[in-house]
Amino acid sequence: xxxxxEKKIAEAVSGILLKETGQAFPPGGIELxxxxxxxxGDFTLVVFPFVKALRRSPEQCAxxxxxxxxxxxxxxxxxxxxxxxxxxxxxxxxxxxFLKKEMNRSDFGLQANxxxxxxxxxFSSPNTNKPLHxxxxxxxxxxxxxxxxxxxxxxxxxxxxxxxxRGIHICKSMLAWMKFGNGETPGxxxxxxxxxxxxYYVRFEAELKVQARDLVLHKGLDxxxxxxxxxxxxxxxxxxxxxxxKDPETLSVWxxxxxxxxxxxxxxxxxxxxxxDKIYYESDTYLLGKELVLEGLRNGLLIKKEDGSVWADxxxxxxxxxxxxxxxxxxxxxxxxxxxAQLRYDDFKPRQMVYVVGNEQNYHFDVLxxxxxxxxxxxxxxxxxxxxxxxxxxxxxxxxxxGTVVDADDLMDKMFETARRTTEExxxxxxxxxxxxxxxxxxxGLGALKYFILKVDPKKNMLFNPEESIDFNxxxxxxIQYTFARIRSILRTAGPDRLEAIDPAPDPAQINQKxxxxxxTLFAFxxxxxxxxxxxxxxxxxxxxxxxxxxxxQFYHDYSVLNEPDIRLSDFRLKLAQLTATAxxxxxxxxxxxxxxxx
RNA sequence: GGUUCCGUAGCUCAGUUGGAUAGAGCAACAGCCUUCUAAGCUGUGGGUCGCAGGUUCGAAUCCUGCCGGAAUCACCA
Numbered sequence: 001x002x003x004x005x006e007k008k009i010a011e012a013v014s015g016i017l018l019k020e021t022g023q024a025f026p027p028g029g030i031e032l033x034x035x036x037x038x039x040x041g042d043f044t045l046v047v048f049p050f051v052k053a054l055r056r057s058p059e060q061c062a063x064x065x066x067x068x069x070x071x072x073x074x075x076x077x078x079x080x081x082x083x084x085x086x087x088x089x090x091x092x093x094x095x096x097x098f099l100k101k102e103m104n105r106s107d108f109g110l111q112a113n114x115x116x117x118x119x120x121x122x123f124s125s126p127n128t129n130k131p132l133h134x135x136x137x138x139x140x141x142x143x144x145x146x147x148x149x150x151x152x153x154x155x156x157x158x159x160x161x162x163x164x165x166r167g168i169h170i171c172k173s174m175l176a177w178m179k180f181g182n183g184e185t186p187g188x189x190x191x192x193x194x195x196x197x198x199x200y201y202v203r204f205e206a207e208l209k210v211q212a213r214d215l216v217l218h219k220g221l222d223x224x225x226x227x228x229x230x231x232x233x234x235x236x237x238x239x240x241x242x243x244x245x246k247d248p249e250t251l252s253v254w255x256x257x258x259x260x261x262x263x264x265x266x267x268x269x270x271x272x273x274x275x276x277d278k279i280y281y282e283s284d285t286y287l288l289g290k291e292l293v294l295e296g297l298r299n300g301l302l303i304k305k306e307d308g309s310v311w312a313d314x315x316x317x318x319x320x321x322x323x324x325x326x327x328x329x330x331x332x333x334x335x336x337x338x339x340x341a342q343l344r345y346d347d348f349k350p351r352q353m354v355y356v357v358g359n360e361q362n363y364h365f366d367v368l369x370x371x372x373x374x375x376x377x378x379x380x381x382x383x384x385x386x387x388x389x390x391x392x393x394x395x396x397x398x399x400x401x402x403g404t405v406v407d408a409d410d411l412m413d414k415m416f417e418t419a420r421r422t423t424e425e426x427x428x429x430x431x432x433x434x435x436x437x438x439x440x441x442x443x444x445g446l447g448a449l450k451y452f453i454l455k456v457d458p459k460k461n462m463l464f465n466p467e468e469s470i471d472f473n474x475x476x477x478x479x480i481q482y483t484f485a486r487i488r489s490i491l492r493t494a495g496p497d498r499l500e501a502i503d504p505a506p507d508p509a510q511i512n513q514k515x516x517x518x519x520x521t522l523f524a525f526x527x528x529x530x531x532x533x534x535x536x537x538x539x540x541x542x543x544x545x546x547x548x549x550x551x552x553x554q555f556y557h558d559y560s561v562l563n564e565p566d567i568r569l570s571d572f573r574l575k576l577a578q579l580t581a582t583a584x585x586x587x588x589x590x591x592x593x594x595x596x597x598x599x
Numbered sequence: 600g601g602u603u604c605c606g607u608a609g610c611u612c613a614g615u616u617g618g619a620u621a622g623a624g625c626a627a628c629a630g631c632c633u634u635c636u637a638a639g640c641u642g643u644g645g646g647u648c649g650c651a652g653g654u655u656c657g658a659a660u661c662c663u664g665c666c667g668g669a670a671u672c673a674c675c676a
């Protein structure tokens with residue numbers, strides 16, 4: 001996204017080229033980039049694309065365009081040419097104007113709400129048979145941040161959560177509880193509800209393993225068959241049937257246990273700082289989609305096999321045939337997802353439907369989209385699978401069977417504890433009340449965790465080493481929070497009265513390179529937000545904010561804001577610091593990370 | 600085996616609609632606090648951008664092949 005001044009330059013270049021060569025170079029195609037640090041200038045025009053049309057050497061082209069631009073663009077102070085690169089420097093006046101325009105906006109960098117078309121972001125979507133773990137944390141943080149970023153770019157967003165509250169895996173934990181639970185409840189044992197239910201799921205698998213091994217040993221079955229035929233599994237299947245037939249007793253156990261899980265999840269969600277606008281339950285939606293499929297069949301878009309099963313033929317799309325209804329007329333997972341897509345479309349009429357789901361389901365979403373397209377659904381193209389990579393441990397994938405799963409609550413506790421230890425060692429907040437301290441540790445601990453996860457490109461697998469834990473120095477959340485707190489300290493000292501009264505008017509000649517560099521970085525923030533929204537990439541924001549903080553810390557190190565004797569300079573720096581704090585705060589908010597006043 | 604994604608410094612990651620001498624952090628080493636918060640700043644060392652071709656004035660970035668890793672390819676969800 002080009003900001004005004006960049007657009008202006010691009011248009012001027014376009015005009016110059018048209019006049020000189022008679023050829024049209026549309027402004028949109030003219031590439032203006034940030035000048036690299038080691039060269040003098042603010043923006044750089046690469047002139048290689050025009051050398052043929054201009055019929056002179058790259059250096060001459062650059063000089064020619066530079067001359068012409070100087071006459072047309074009043075903001076331009078000077079230019080220099082290195083090889084085929086035209087480096088343009090803007091007048092300090094321009095940067096000062098930018099500061100004055102934005103400095104008092106608390107929503108700096110965020111776009112005003114545009115239009116009514118909504119974006120639906122689905123994320124989290126947990127199973128109700130296990131507590132949340134590190135993988136879910138990545139999912140939740142990504143989803144929540146993407147929603148924030150979309151809002152920041154001016155979209156209306158609905159956050160939805162589709163809870164997987166039914167199915168054979170739920171029946172497993174129910175059955176284990178019914179058999180071995182002795183009426184244990186979160187109240188009776190003091191366990192968190194999701195943890196308690198998770199224990200019975202594990203218990204089921206353990207008992208099943210024993211039974212299956214027995215069948216392998218004594219009946220000579222292979223492992224798969226043994227698992228399927230083991231009495232516990234048969235019972236679980238039976239329980240699922242009873243659930244589907246709405247057996248009152250089964251439903252009541254199901255409701256009770258799910259209720260425990262939801263209470264547990266609520267605590268975890270709240271600590272993690274995520275929330276939803278709407279929660280769907282699979283028990284309400286799992287029968288959807290069948291009508292859609294039958295309609296497609298009537299319209300000749302799908303095929304029916306001799307046994308009565310219904311399929312989508314995707315062979316012309318490079319995929320196989322895909323089953324949508326079994327011979328007995330029952331649904332499969334895909335059928336259900338077709339139905340929920342339709343439901344979501346009917347509910348919100350969104351312009352885009354984003355699904356935050358791990359990359360192990362890439363194929364599934366590919367098929368989902370292609371089937372919807374085949375069915376002629378207009379919203380097929382608005383489906384976007386935000387596919388993210390797995391979180392791996394040093395020993396490889398997390399495996400519940402090997403007990404290497406990193407529990408979400410435990411991890412957060414660990415982060416809070418590290419934050420407490422580090423903060424106490426530094427001893428800067430000894431005057432805080434116990435409550436303030438507690439809040440600070442949460443802000444810092446969560447900041448470290450969230451930033452660690454969000455700074456990585458979503459689609460990449462990432463490594464998490466619980467032993468080394470997460471750093472609080474360098475390219476981290478706390479580093480950014482610290483920078484913010486430092487600025488806030490300055491602004492507090494200056495006081496709101498002075499801050500509000502300032503109309504910065506420094507001698508342009510006295511504005512130094514660090515200040516210009518900081519202004520340039522700030523200038524890039526709004527475009528960064530728009531870009532992050534287009535790419536659905538919190539990592540973009542995360543890396544930008546880090547860049548900004550580094551820039552500020554250099555400035556902070558070299559120059560004093562409040563002790564600057566020249567009051568006009570001091571005022572200018574104060575507003576510069578203020579805008580920086582706003583950008584940091586807004587950027588971190590887009591990541592779902594809080595920033596502390598002091599730390 | 601088919602498909603998709605990934606491979607950048609010892610480690611974790613940026614940089615990819617093609618642009619200048621490939622950047623940060625961690626780790627190692629050396630400096631900087633009587634001055635707005637040292638969770639900071641500065642410096643040193645560290646790279647055949649998996650490999651080989653190709654396209655181009657120009658390739659970490661695009662194309663092809665190969666190597667390595669991950670995911671997926673169920674009348675499971």
